[in-house]
Amino acid sequence: MTVFTRRFVVATALCAALGLSLTACQAEKSEPQGWDSSEVTSWAIDEPVTEADVLASVEAATTLKELPNKVRKADLVAASGDDQKAWALPNCTPTIDQTKLDDLGPCTIGDLESERKIFVVGDSAAAMWYGAFDLLGKRTGWKVVMLTKNNCGPASLTYYQWQRGRTFTECTEWQKWRTGVMQTEQPEIVVLTGWYGGNLGPGKEETPQVWREGLVKTVKLLPETSKVVMLGNTPHPATPPAECVASNPNDLPTCASDPAQAVPDQTGWSGAAKDVDATFIDVTPWFCADSCPAIIGDQIVYAGKNHITQKYGRYVSGSIEAKMAPLLGKQA
Template sequence: MAARNEAAISGPGHGRSRSNGSPPGATPEGRRRLWARLLSALTSVLMITTAAVWIGVESSKQPAVVGSDEVDVTPTALNPRDYPGARALLYGAPVPPRPAQPSAQAVVTDFPETSTDGFMSNFQDPTIRVGRYGDQRARRTVALAGGSHAEMWITALNILGKRHGFKVTTYLKMGCPLSTDPNPTVVGKPYPQCFDWNQRVWARIIRDKPDVVVTTTTRPRDNGAGDWTPPDYINVYDKFLRAGIQVVGLRDSPWPKYPDGRTLDTPVCLRNGGNAQSCGTPRARVLSPTDPAAPMAATRPRLHQIDLTRGICTPTFCPAIVGNIIVYKDWHHLSASYIRSLTDELGRRMGPALRWW
C-alpha cells in the first residue's frame, strides 16, 4: 500500500529542483498541486479500504468452506434474494416480483456442467467419459452415475464438493440409468448399448472405489400415474453395497404431463403464453403418494434415500415456475438454475446421512 501511495503522490515533475530553488509546495501553485495529489492518494486508500470491507461483508454471507481454503465455491448465477427458486417452497423465502429466469427462450440451454464439458456419453457413444469436479484435492470421492436424470445433480454436487471437501467423479450416459435390465429401451425403442455400457460402468466404478455413488432410484411409470423403483435398479445398488461403497439415492424429479398423459414441454408452454399454473402439473398425476424407493432403502442401512420433491412441488401441485426460476429446461429435465437453488437442501440431507458434515 505504501508503494501505491508513493506512486500516486509522485506525479510528473514532482521532486525536481525548481528554477528559484524553492522546495516543492513553497509557491501557491505548488501547494495546490501537492494538496490535489494528497487528496487523490487519500481517495485511493479510502476506495481500496471500502472495497475490502464490502468484500469481507459479502463473504461472511456465504456458506463456510469446510474443505480446502484455496477452493472457490461455485457462485450462484442468480441472486437468491430475487430468485429464491426452491428456497421459496423449502424455507418460505420471500419471492419479490421479478421476471422468471432463465427466460423461456434461454432456459433450453441451461445445461449441467457435464454436458457442456463433454462428459456425457450420447446415445451412439459407448465410451465411459469420466468427469472430475468438486474439490480435486479432497480424499473423499462421490461418484455420480447413470443417465441424464442423475446428471442434473452435478450442478449441486460440484458446489457441495467444493464447500465440504470432496471430489466428484461422473459416469454418465444419455437415457441410461443404472440397471441390470438386459433389454433396455429408450422412448420405446431397444437400446442395447445401454446394457453393454452398464456392464462396463459397474466394474469401472467398483475398481475406482469411490466412497459413495449418487444416482436416481425411481422413474415415472411408463403406463399410468406415479413413479416406481424397477427391481433391475436395486440389483445395481446391491453390487456397490457389497463392494463397500455407500449409495445416496435420489428420487427422480416429476416429469410434467398434460391431463391426457402427453408430455408437457415447460419452455414451449411458457413461450406460448402459459404461466406457472397452466404449464404446471398436479402432483398426483406424476408422483406416487410416497417415495417408492423408501421401503427398499429401509432394508439397506448404507443406502441413503433422499426425496427433494418438497423443493419442486407443493403437496398438490408442481408449478412450472417456482421462486422466479423456471423449473424445467425441456419436457423432463430440471434447469441447472433450479438445481442450483436445491443445493443447500441436498447438502442438508446428504451430510448427516453420510456423517461427513
C-alpha cells in the same frame, strides 16, 4: 421439418408470445443455462440456500400470478425445449454407441483435489443434477464423478433404445463397465438417480417392484464400503412448463402441474433404500406443494418437460447437502 427449422419456429412463436421480435429475443443477454467444461471449476462456491427457504419458495410459488422480473425472457425460450445445454455437463454426454469412457476427467467436478469421491450414477435425469453436486462437492470437500449415460438408468435392468427401436445393448455393456470402474475407484458414496417410467420398451411394464429389484441388484454390485443414496424422481410435467409460462406470463398457475399427475411413484426408490440400508431422498417437496410450479424462487425449474435446469439444481443443492450431511462428515 428439420430440427433447426422446428427450433426456429418454436423460438419465433415464443418470442411473439413475449412481445419481442425474434432478433430482440435472441439478442437479449442472459446467464447461460449450462456452462462450458473449462469453466466448471471456476464458478463461485455459493452459500447454500437452506431447505427451509426452498420449501418456503415452493409454497410462495403456488400462489404467484405474474412472472418475476428476474426471470429473463430469453431464458424462457432457451428452457422451452429439451436442449442439453440447459442440463447436461459439457463433454460428458456419451453417444448412443459408447459403452465406456476412456477419461473420467470431463465428468469430474466438485473438489478436484480431494481424495474423497462421490459417484453419481444414472441416465440424463442423473446428469441434470451436476450443477447441484458440483457446488456440494466444492463446499464439502468431495470430488464428484458423473457416471451417466442418456436412457441408461441406475437400476440394473435391460433398457430399450427408442431412437433405434431395439434393446439398448450399449447400455447393458455400459452397466458392466461402470460397475468395474466403481470397483476400481472405490467411491465412499454412490448416488443412484434417474428417470423412472417407460424405458424398458414396448409391452414391458416398469412397475415400482421391478425398479426396486433393479436398484437392489445395482447396489449388490457396488464396493461393500460404499454408502448409497437413492435420489428420487423429480415431477414429470405433461408439457414443457417454460413454454407455457412464455405464453401466460401473467397467469402462472395455469402452467403449474397437479402433483397427483406429475409426481411419479417413489416406492421403488424408497423400497430399495430400505432393502439395502441406503439413504432415500424424496425431492418432491422441493418442487411441489399444492401444485408443482413452473417458476420457483425466481428460477426456471424445468428444461423441456423431462429435465430440470442446472440453475435450479444449484438452487436446491443445499437441500441435498443437508440430507446427505451424515454421510459427508458434517452435521445437518
